[in-house]
Amino acid sequence: MTIDIARIRNVGFVGHGGVGKTSLVEAILFRNGMTSRLGRVDDGTATTDFDPEEVKRKISINIGVAHCDYRDHRFNFVDMPGFGDFIAEARAGLRVVEGAVLVVDAVAGVEVQTEKVSKFAQEYGLPRLVFVNRMDRERADFIRTLESIQRRLKGRFIPLHVPIGQETGFRGLVDVLRMKGYVLGDAPGKIEETDIPAELAETVQSAREKLVEAVAETDDDLLARYLEEGTLDEAVVIKALRAAIADGKLVPVILGSATKAIGVRSLLDIVIDSFPSPADRPPVEGTDPRTKEPVTRAASPKEPFSALVFKTLTDPHVGKLTLFRVFSGVVTGNSQVYNPARETRERVGQVALLQGREHKAVEALGAGEIGVVLKLRETLTGDTLCAENAPVSLPRIQFGEPAISFALQPKAKGDEDKISNALARLAEEDPTLRYHYDPETKQLLISGVGQLHIEVTLERMKRKFNAEVVLLPPRIPYKETVKGRAQVQGRHKKQTGGRGQFGDCWVEIEPLARGSGLEFVDKIFGGSIPRNFIPSVEKGVRARLERGVMAGYQVVDVRVTLYDGSYHSVDSSDIAFQLAGQIAAEKAVLEARPCLLEPVMDVEVTAPSAIAGDVIGDLNSRRGKIAGMEPGDESSVVRAQVPMAEMLNYEPHLRSMSGGRGSYSMEFSHYEELPGMLTEKVVAEAKKEKEARAAEKH
Numbered sequence: 001m002t003i004d005i006a007r008i009r010n011v012g013f014v015g016h017g018g019v020g021k022t023s024l025v026e027a028i029l030f031r032n033g034m035t036s037r038l039g040r041v042d043d044g045t046a047t048t049d050f051d052p053e054e055v056k057r058k059i060s061i062n063i064g065v066a067h068c069d070y071r072d073h074r075f076n077f078v079d080m081p082g083f084g085d086f087i088a089e090a091r092a093g094l095r096v097v098e099g100a101v102l103v104v105d106a107v108a109g110v111e112v113q114t115e116k117v118s119k120f121a122q123e124y125g126l127p128r129l130v131f132v133n134r135m136d137r138e139r140a141d142f143i144r145t146l147e148s149i150q151r152r153l154k155g156r157f158i159p160l161h162v163p164i165g166q167e168t169g170f171r172g173l174v175d176v177l178r179m180k181g182y183v184l185g186d187a188p189g190k191i192e193e194t195d196i197p198a199e200l201a202e203t204v205q206s207a208r209e210k211l212v213e214a215v216a217e218t219d220d221d222l223l224a225r226y227l228e229e230g231t232l233d234e235a236v237v238i239k240a241l242r243a244a245i246a247d248g249k250l251v252p253v254i255l256g257s258a259t260k261a262i263g264v265r266s267l268l269d270i271v272i273d274s275f276p277s278p279a280d281r282p283p284v285e286g287t288d289p290r291t292k293e294p295v296t297r298a299a300s301p302k303e304p305f306s307a308l309v310f311k312t313l314t315d316p317h318v319g320k321l322t323l324f325r326v327f328s329g330v331v332t333g334n335s336q337v338y339n340p341a342r343e344t345r346e347r348v349g350q351v352a353l354l355q356g357r358e359h360k361a362v363e364a365l366g367a368g369e370i371g372v373v374l375k376l377r378e379t380l381t382g383d384t385l386c387a388e389n390a391p392v393s394l395p396r397i398q399f400g401e402p403a404i405s406f407a408l409q410p411k412a413k414g415d416e417d418k419i420s421n422a423l424a425r426l427a428e429e430d431p432t433l434r435y436h437y438d439p440e441t442k443q444l445l446i447s448g449v450g451q452l453h454i455e456v457t458l459e460r461m462k463r464k465f466n467a468e469v470v471l472l473p474p475r476i477p478y479k480e481t482v483k484g485r486a487q488v489q490g491r492h493k494k495q496t497g498g499r500g501q502f503g504d505c506w507v508e509i510e511p512l513a514r515g516s517g518l519e520f521v522d523k524i525f526g527g528s529i530p531r532n533f534i535p536s537v538e539k540g541v542r543a544r545l546e547r548g549v550m551a552g553y554q555v556v557d558v559r560v561t562l563y564d565g566s567y568h569s570v571d572s573s574d575i576a577f578q579l580a581g582q583i584a585a586e587k588a589v590l591e592a593r594p595c596l597l598e599p600v601m602d603v604e605v606t607a608p609s610a611i612a613g614d615v616i617g618d619l620n621s622r623r624g625k626i627a628g629m630e631p632g633d634e635s636s637v638v639r640a641q642v643p644m645a646e647m648l649n650y651e652p653h654l655r656s657m658s659g660g661r662g663s664y665s666m667e668f669s670h671y672e673e674l675p676g677m678l679t680e681k682v683v684a685e686a687k688k689e690k691e692a693r694a695a696e697k698h
Contacts, residue, residue, distance in 0.1 A: 016111035096325035109148030278368030304390035305329030402447035490584025503580035540581025551686035
């Protein structure tokens with residue numbers, strides 16, 4: 001039996017890392033009897049932080065999902081990480097909820113990741129609510145925090161609470177909408193209603209007047225009535241406030257303490273009264289995978305089934321867990337669904353509700369519900385599940401591109417296959433993780449959002465798959481080319497007891513435009529080299545240039561012309577001319593003013609406008625060429641072209657320079673010549689590496 005969709009509230013908890021999002025969800029679960037004791041992040045007992053890495057580091061790394069019932073409503077909570085390296089999880093989680101609770105620390109105020117997730121919520125058109133947490137901490141200050149919220153976040157923020165007590169003396173709040181006080185009782189988590197303390201009467205009355213005024217300004221008719229009468233009835237204020245919050249015209253700010261469960265009931269009441277149910281949202285838009293025509297799915301159990309997968313997890317005991325949000329229709333256990341992205345049917349054995357790591361099997365999940373299905377074979381994060389007779393592809397979740405890369409070296413010889421398998425499985429869980437083998441540098445590269453992201457991935461790889469690696473900085477994929485022309489002879493002659501080996505060729509090398517690759521031209525006339533040996537010369541030339549001549553990097557953007565040579569009727573052979581071609585290629589490069597080419601990246605940096613000048617100066621110091629800048633009130637975008645070699649340590653440097661508020665992306669642009677002094681350094685390092693490898697073999 002699925003629940004009435006109008007009574008569902010899907011809520012995302014977002015904010016900077018360490019502000020108490022997980023503790024707030026824990027307090028709600030405890031307050032509503034879903035847990036027998038108040039779990040703590042520091043003790044590793046929080047419901048939604050159960051991954052061993054989360055317990056060890058005392059931070060959220062994955063999306064956590066939990067549920068509870070309150071006032072005949074079903075709440076589905078999506079608890080999202082707040083650290084920058086895992087912020088993509090917030091983008092995924094906010095895609096499947098109808099409202100966002102921004103948790104802000106009463107001491108620190110708004111921090112950088114809170115700004116980012118608030119923007120995500122606005123992009124998705126979600127109503128927001130700000131919960132100022134940790135009001136019982138030393139130096140907690142609600143007024144200062146409210147100023148920080150109003151200054152750094154976009155929207156009109158209106159406080160609905162006034163604190164009772166300060167810092168360690170904080171014991172409750174006054175709800176200025178209902179004009180009631182709520183204080184901590186004797187039992188843990190027990191909140192008692194009380195009168196408004198006399199010393200707060202003036203403050204509360206002032207807050208009440210500001211609230212009524214703000215609500216009146218959201219509607220022209222209300223404003224006219226307010227100006228005429230000087231006040232508004234409570235029922236009118238409550239109704240108008242609900243509409244203003246749902247439309248995003250006002251963002252309520254409330255306060256409390258998650259560890260003391262203060263403010264929890266107010267939060268749930270506002271969510272019920274002001275956040276939309278799934279039925280209140282517009283139909284979701286998708287595409288028919290067969291016709292490519294747009295289609296919509298309304299949030300109704302009568303519509304064909306459609307759901308979006310927003311997280312994939314691997315549990316060591318039960319296997320693959322697929323977390324999904326049902327947008328339309330109903331899915332039951334022991335049924336079959338269709339995945340249009342993989343063009344495959346998936347067998348649904350059991351559907352369940354999530355409570356952190358625990359899953360409670362249910363008969364069915366209907367439109368608006370969030371749940372989990374076990375052991376789907378091919379479905380990955382971002383995929384749509386739907387009815388095969390009415391297929392739809394919902395828009396995929398947009399994840400950011402990786403910003404940092406490292407090379408991986410197995411700790412134990414022969415572990416390459418084990419490592420590749422582990423990375424493949426981990427990449428299924430985490431769409432922001434990429435890996436590939438670079439044939440040019442002969443390294444296995446792993447790319448992620450930041451260094452912490454990579455470190456957590458490698459610890460998971462060790463724990464889940466017993467695969468250990470050493471992290472190395474990636475090699476830069478330099479290339480070699482020439483700036484001049486040269487004509488050389490490549491001659492291979494070897495005489496042993498029996499048949500000898502003889503191959504002789506003359507080649508000319510010359511530079512080509514960037515991006516031209518390697519061109520081989522046959523200009524043999526008169527049979528100086530028999531036709532059947534010319535492909536052998538080309539094979540030798542290409543093989544030698546592929547390995548590089550100066551520093552072991554591929555030679556590109558050159559034309560090699562074979563124009564003369566000689567042969568022996570008995571001793572010439574395919575292998576002899578291959579070797580002659582290799583000799584000629586090496587000599588030609590060395591005589592034609594060889595040089596190294598380095599990859600140059602298109603870089604886009606977003607940082608606070610106050611440090612835009614510092615960003616530009618820093619990129620210039622990295623041999624960058626500034627291509628443009630888009631100034632903004634709060635943040636600016638700087639575009640530049642910077643050599644890849646100068647960007648390897650950029651991520652931690654930008655974080656330090658911007659106080660964690662900067663981000664960047666980069667992609668390959670082109671190759672250009674490496675300056676002479678740097679070329680000497682790269683060649684010397686390559687020579688040292690080659691000698692080290694030779695020593696290892698001996």
